[in-house]
Amino acid sequence: MPDGPEPPTASPRDRCRGVRCLIATLDGLGRTGPIVVAGSLLTDDTPVRDGLLGVLRARGTFPLISRDPAVAAAWLARPGRSAATHAAMHAAMHAAMHAAMHAATRAATRAAMHAAMLGAG
Structure with a gap:
């Protein structure tokens, strides 16, 4: 609350x-x-x-x-804005965001494991 x-x-x-x-x-x-x-x-x-x-x-x-200002900015900055590239751009941005989230999760997991190992010794 x-x-x-x-x-x-x-x-x-x-x-x-x-x-x-x-x-x-x-x-x-x-x-x-x-x-x-x-x-x-x-x-x-x-x-x-x-x-x-x-x-x-x-x-x-x-x-x-767009609920994400970074995605909206990337969308507007892309070269050759056209309706024909809408689906491809959406798929590419979705894939990039998905990969970034996984990388952040992996980094956080590694940091937590490292901290746990230091605390266990």
């Missing part, structure tokens, strides 16, 4: 105002390339995110959503 008081929740009026402000900002940017929106209000399941996605989808824009 987290320490401290529960964070205040925004009223429906404030959430709608937040969505309107985000849409106005996006509208002012133009459409010359990918647009990245980030932050916990937009990457977590929040009413602001739901409102923004609802407006974008109603306009015919179907954003890709």
Whole structure:
């Protein structure tokens, strides 16, 4: 259980105002390339995110959503962004993340074993 008081929740009026402000900002940017929106209000399941996605989808824009900023940055930085490479890029990034997680697990296991061996002597 987290320490401290529960964070205040925004009223429906404030959430709608937040969505309107985000849409106005996006509208002012133009459409010359990918647009990245980030932050916990937009990457977590929040009413602001739901409102923004609802407006974008109603306009015919179907954003890709990443819960991992490093993966999203790699996705945008890849050369030759196209729909044809979507599945291949997704598979490659998934494989790379999987390999990195296994490497981290192996390293942690080796460190724990080493510490246990030092403590046993």
